[in-house]
Amino acid sequence: LRGHAPPWRSWLASAWRSQSTTAAASEEEMHIVGFVNPHQIGFPAKFKAKVGDFRVIEIDQNGEEVQLRKRVDRAEILARHKESIENAIRNGVQSAEDFEYSDGHWQEGKKWFSEKDLFQLRALVRMRGGTTTLSPCHDIGNRRKQHYYVQDVFPFLATETVRGSSALRVRWKSVVVGEAVSSDLEIFQQHLNLAEWPPGVPDHLHFTLRKENRDTLEALATIARACHVKASRFSIAGVKDRRGVTIQQASAWRLPRGVLEAAVAGNHWDASIQVGDLEYRDEGLAPGKLSGNRFQVLLRAIDADVSDRLAASVAAVNKDPRFLNYFGLQRFGNQTIRTHHIGAELLRRDWEKAVRLILGDESIVAASEDTVVAADTGVSAKTRRIRRRVAEAQDLYLKDGNPKKAHDHMPPNQFIEKGVLQALAEGSDYLQALQLVPRHILQLYVHAVQSLIFNFMVSRRWQSGDNVMAGDTLLSATSEVVVCDTPDGWEAADIVLPIVGAGDLPAEVERRAEQAARECVGVGVEDLRKPVAELFILPGDWRRMIVVPQNFQAGINAEAEGLALEVSCTLPPGVYMSMLVRELTKQSTATFPPIMTCEKKKI
Numbered sequence: 001l002r003g004h005a006p007p008w009r010s011w012l013a014s015a016w017r018s019q020s021t022t023a024a025a026s027e028e029e030m031h032i033v034g035f036v037n038p039h040q041i042g043f044p045a046k047f048k049a050k051v052g053d054f055r056v057i058e059i060d061q062n063g064e065e066v067q068l069r070k071r072v073d074r075a076e077i078l079a080r081h082k083e084s085i086e087n088a089i090r091n092g093v094q095s096a097e098d099f100e101y102s103d104g105h106w107q108e109g110k111k112w113f114s115e116k117d118l119f120q121l122r123a124l125v126r127m128r129g130g131t132t133t134l135s136p137c138h139d140i141g142n143r144r145k146q147h148y149y150v151q152d153v154f155p156f157l158a159t160e161t162v163r164g165s166s167a168l169r170v171r172w173k174s175v176v177v178g179e180a181v182s183s184d185l186e187i188f189q190q191h192l193n194l195a196e197w198p199p200g201v202p203d204h205l206h207f208t209l210r211k212e213n214r215d216t217l218e219a220l221a222t223i224a225r226a227c228h229v230k231a232s233r234f235s236i237a238g239v240k241d242r243r244g245v246t247i248q249q250a251s252a253w254r255l256p257r258g259v260l261e262a263a264v265a266g267n268h269w270d271a272s273i274q275v276g277d278l279e280y281r282d283e284g285l286a287p288g289k290l291s292g293n294r295f296q297v298l299l300r301a302i303d304a305d306v307s308d309r310l311a312a313s314v315a316a317v318n319k320d321p322r323f324l325n326y327f328g329l330q331r332f333g334n335q336t337i338r339t340h341h342i343g344a345e346l347l348r349r350d351w352e353k354a355v356r357l358i359l360g361d362e363s364i365v366a367a368s369e370d371t372v373v374a375a376d377t378g379v380s381a382k383t384r385r386i387r388r389r390v391a392e393a394q395d396l397y398l399k400d401g402n403p404k405k406a407h408d409h410m411p412p413n414q415f416i417e418k419g420v421l422q423a424l425a426e427g428s429d430y431l432q433a434l435q436l437v438p439r440h441i442l443q444l445y446v447h448a449v450q451s452l453i454f455n456f457m458v459s460r461r462w463q464s465g466d467n468v469m470a471g472d473t474l475l476s477a478t479s480e481v482v483v484c485d486t487p488d489g490w491e492a493a494d495i496v497l498p499i500v501g502a503g504d505l506p507a508e509v510e511r512r513a514e515q516a517a518r519e520c521v522g523v524g525v526e527d528l529r530k531p532v533a534e535l536f537i538l539p540g541d542w543r544r545m546i547v548v549p550q551n552f553q554a555g556i557n558a559e560a561e562g563l564a565l566e567v568s569c570t571l572p573p574g575v576y577m578s579m580l581v582r583e584l585t586k587q588s589t590a591t592f593p594p595i596m597t598c599e600k601k602k603i
Contacts, residue, residue, distance in 0.1 A: 025329050025338065027588050031455040031520060032326045034462040035583055036546065040316045042586025043306045045299035045565065047578070051213045053298040054244030056577075058237065059291045059570065066247050068208045071276035077265040105153050112137075112146045124170060125154065131171040138166045140426055140436070148230075155228050163408070197254050204235075204284040205257055209250040210274040215242040220250065222270050226263035229255060237290040238573055250275075251284040292550075294570050295577045299585070302563040307556075310563060313584055314554045321552045321569070322493065323583035324458055325544050327451035328576035329590060336362050340452045340521060343445035347527040351430035358437075359406075359417055360394040386411050397421060416441060434533045446532050449521055450499050456520040457497045457512065458545055466492035466546070471508055473497065473542070481542050483509075493546050500528050501540030547575050554584075 027033065048054045058066045109118050117134040124132045137143045143161065146168055150159045162169050197203065211219045216239045217231075224231040233253045240246035252260070257278045263269060302310055333339045337357050341364075345354040353364055389411050397406035407421035416437055423433035434442070461472075468474070468487035474494045476482055481496060483506050498505055500513045505525075514525045528538055549569035557564045567584070571577060578589045 025332055025334065026590055027329065030327075030329055030332055030452060031459050032329070032579075032582075032589070033459045034324050035586065036322045036324060036466070037316055037320060037583070040313060040586070041309050042313055042584065043302055043309045044587060045585050046301040047297070047299055047581050047585075047587075048243050049300045050298075051243060052245055053300065054241060054577075055296040056240050056244060056246040056248075057294040057296075058240070058246075058248035059294060060237075060249060061289055061291055063291055065294055066208060066249055068210045068247055068274060068276045071210075071274055072261055072264045072278065074265050074269070077261045109149060109153070112142055112149055121150070121154070121157075121170065124157070124172070131169060133162060134168045134170065136166040137168070138426075140423060140428070143168070151230060202280040202282045203254055204251045204281050205255045205260065206249065206251045206277075206279050206281050206285070207260070207275045208247065208277040209236075210245070210247045210276075211240075212245050212272045213243060214270070214272050216240050216246070216248070218242075219270075219273050222273060223260075223263065223275070226266055226269055227252075227255065227259050229259075235285040237285050237287065238293070240293075241577075249285055249290070251281070253284060288573060290573055292570050292572050293577075294551075295568060297567045297577065297581065299565040299567065299581070300559070301561045302565060304562055307563060310556060310565065313586075314556065314565065317584050318552070318554060321549050321580075322546050323549075323580050324462060325547045325575060326455050326458060326579050328578045330578075331451050332448055337365055338448065339445050340448035341365050343447070343449040344521045344523055346434070346442065346446055346532055347449060347523045347530075349530070351434055351533075355420060355424075355430045355433055356398065358420055359397055360390070361398050386413070390414060390417075393417070393421075397424075431533065435535060439535060442533055442535065443538075446528075446538055449523065450501060450528070450538070452520055453500055453513070453516050454497060454543060456516045460512075460516065461495070461497065461545060468492060468495065473506065473509055475542065475544065493544065493548050495545040496542040497545050499541040499543055500525055501538040502529050503540040505540075543574075544572075547571065547580075549580060 060066055106118065109121075113121075114135055120132045120134060124130060134146075137146060143166060147159050150157055150168070150170060156172065158171050160169050161167070209216075209219065214222075216236060220234045220236070221231045224234060229252075233255060235251045235253075237249055240248055257280075260275065260278065264275065331339070337360065342354055342357045345351075345357060345364075353361075357364055389409065393406045393410040393414075394417075396402050396409055400406075403421045403424035407418055407425055410418050410421060412418070419436055420433045423436050424430075428436070468484055468490040470484055470486065472484040472487075472490075472495050474482055474484050474490055475496045476494075484490060498509060498513055500517060504510075505513060510525060517523050517525055517528065528540075531537055549571055552569040553567070555566045557566060565584075567581070569580065571580070581587075582589050
């Protein structure tokens with residue numbers, strides 16, 4: 001059964017940042033209420049107390065664990081490329097003078113630029129340095145195309161929109177490699193004719209990605225910036241947890257391996273990220289192209305006084321390791337305005353409310369009694385300053401109705417809010433402003449609605465116990481979903497429930513899904529089948545109600561702070577390890593350590 005994971009791309013972090021007050025969600029609010037073995041007493045423990053306590057190893061489609069076998073070594077790359085770097089510095093001017101537009105690039109450029117602007121770009125290339133400002137472009141869609149054109153054709157040039165104007169400012173970048181500063185042109189000369197990728201070289205560079213205390217999408221965005229290419233070139237099979245050490249597959253479209261190696265050798269590379277095992281292949285990765293994940297977890301600070309309960313819990317889970325396949329709390333964000341709140345307004349097609357929620361209008365959301373507003377403690381002074389600035393910018397729009405001032409005051413890292421405010425300031429309506437939000441972010445919001453409905457249906461079905469009943473939907477051995485006529489020969493692990501979206505459901509399942517959707521988010525099944533913001537259809541799917549982990553092992557150790565429990569197992573794609581830990585400890589996942597932001601490790 002395919003995992004139901006959120007789509008990835010850059011800007012994801014902005015969707016989770018403080019558009020509203022930080023407020024921890026409760027499991028009850030997200031309908032995470034059931035246990036497979038509710039009578040087994042659990043024990044208190046620290047989960048993810050240290051980054052190394054949580055390790056994830058992706059399992060590829062061949063059933064093999066992904067390992068980082070041959071790491072790209074910075075010192076080795078520096079030694080190998082020292083001479084070529086020196087040559088790039090000496091020969092950069094001549095290389096730049098030799099560069100010319102291809103006819104195809106020139107014709108493509110004429111769609112978005114005047115000939116005067118194109119001549120300015122060519123002159124900038126020949127200068128091997130400097131800055132130029134192009135003619136103003138007041139159409140935000142065309143201006144975005146201008147940015148993309150320059151980034152694709154001239155990866156050694158950087159673009160920005162001039163503040164207070166609609167003109168593009170274009171400048172040369174510089175790349176720091178070791179102690180030498182070289183012209184970008186030498187490193188990126190292989191990029192200049194991507195349409196003429198060398199014959200016989202497969203289009204996709206595959207590599208192994210190891211990261212520590214980094215979000216997967218954040219890590220890919222960091223790699224993309226270091227390579228001076230767009231993050232959309234990169235693909236993965238699945239998103240991994242931030243707080244932990246994870247190893248997974250990744251691929252990049254038409255990225256020369258030398259560019260990635262040069263990026264690793266650069267002074268701006270994040271030491272928490274390692275790559276290796278570089279290999280060209282004909283096809284890139286896509287979400288779902290994995291068979292699962294191997295988890296290795298250490299639960300710490302277990303009081304020795306509860307050793308009997310600990311031993312009993314481990315014995316019970318060893319005997320029956322099943323757990324309910326809820327979507328975890330991280331799916332819904334940690335703000336008063338949850339991701340599903342925005343998603344629900346998108347599905348209701350109330351564009352104004354959706355925009356105001358993105359911009360932090362908490363008055364639209366009735367806070368749950370179980371919601372705990374987090375204290376502003378343990379937060380750096382810089383983060384507090386950013387939060388104050390965000391709040392001030394929100395007030396400039398929500399109270400004063402001035403999107404232009406709000407946009408100018410909003411911190412640069414609030415990409416989504418700034419994009420929406422800029423569109424409103426330029427006269428776009430609410431729907432047009434939403435359509436400029438990256439599609440994967442809109443999908444994140446509506447997928448949260450699907451996840452909440454699924455959690456509700458799991459809890460409602462589990463009230464009837466783990467016996468298969470007539471009318472249950474079951475996944476057969478041939479991966480077909482069938483409606484149960486007789487429970488003989490079926491187990492609770494065969495039960496699947498719908499991820500409500502496009503596609504027909506059996507009549508009784510549709511009735512239950514409609515009731516769940518209305519009760520927990522106030523939308524109907526048909527709302528989930530309409531185009532979201534007139535952009536895309538939300539696909540439907542099926543997901544198991546119960547998961548049985550494979551290769552489950554648990555062992556008790558003693559350490560200075562008390563007892564520790566080592567747990568390892570293999571789970572299917574899209575399944576939350578935190579739900580297994582919850583079943584084991586009978587401890588709310590809302591009490592687990594929050595995801596922490598941290599500064600980039602410099603080499």
